[in-house]
């Protein structure tokens with residue numbers, strides 16, 4: 001770590017962005033938080049006013065290359081963590097916009113770094129296990145091996161796969177180092193939108209005392225948002241050269257066990273959380289040893305501890321009158337009959 005590090009986080013107002021900003025601020029790092037949005041709620045759910053006071057917020061659009069270049073220049077950025085993107089349902093609803101934000105936006109980021117002559121740290125960005133389809137599992141191990149090729153079944157997955165390819169070409173053509181991390185199902189406070197957000201919304205529903213149906217069944221690999229943030233920062237501080245991409249580890253959990261853990265943390269919620277039968281269109285068993293081989297040990301919070309920590313934060317928000325269902329991904333309350 002260098003005393004001169006200045007971090008640039010795109011998508012800083014999203015779930016993983018908020019946890020990344022929090023970790024950097026708690027580590028005493030200057031952070032430029034870049035996002036199209038202006039709603040700071042995910043940050044205020046997990047950070048104090050004092051912590052937020054030191055963050056340099058820039059409202060900007062990653063589809064605007066000039067604005068990225070200007071911000072990198074003006075702020076003397078050394079480390080880039082690129083998270084801004086539209087998730088699966090938003091890409092499905094508007095594929096051209098999804099391609100513009102997720103693919104062109106990522107190319108813009110690499111281009112802005114290239115035009116500055118590169119940075120001291122590798123560009124770190126989130127790819128996704130969504131760049132694979134369920135059929136990409138090895139038929140003999142039923143596991144997604146680290147060497148698997150991706151055949152995504154969503155536009156989002158195609159865009160993520162394209163980003164990995166563009167990162168590779170920026171390394172080949174321009175020597176821009178990069179580390180892409182592929183999370184699967186991130187959970188924790190602030191995970192309130194996206195295809196795999198419903199296991200977190202179920203925790204909020206339990207705390208709020210309302211019944212809730214998780215949108216999928218089967219087993220998935222859960223990653224606690226705080227761990228993902230720590231891993232992104234570790235990747236940014238690595239001295240890796242070339243273009244690297246790693247699957248992230250985590251807790252492989254089936255949905256009945258997930259629900260049981262919520263019920264253990266919130267006993268009053270027993271019997272109120274259910275799950276839809278459909279399984280996710282992604283692999284569930286995921287090899288991920290290459291990450292620690294390259295970066296060394298990274299934190300992996302056991303899922304029961306991650307759920308308990310989430311409940312603790314949500315209960316505090318509830319006590320402060322700040323736990324709002326719609327902000328946690330719950331449907332708006334039905335208007336009561338006149």
Ligand SMILES: NC(=O)c1ccc[n+]([C@@H]2O[C@H](COP(=O)([O-])OP(=O)(O)OC[C@H]3O[C@@H](n4cnc5c(N)ncnc54)[C@H](O)[C@@H]3O)[C@@H](O)[C@H]2O)c1
Pocket residue numbers: 010011012013014015016017034035036037060061062063082083084085086087101105126127128129130182183184185186187190193194196
């Ligand atoms: N959450 C997961 O389980 C998961 C899994 C795999 C990969 N990822 C990837 O991790 C990253 C962060 O995910 P998240 O869960 O925090 O998402 P999120 O939806 O909570 O946050 C995304 C943020 O990007 C911002 N954004 C969107 N378009 C933008 C634009 N044009 N310019 C600037 N900012 C823009 C949004 O305002 C939002 O704050 C994304 O790249 C996502 O694809 C997430």
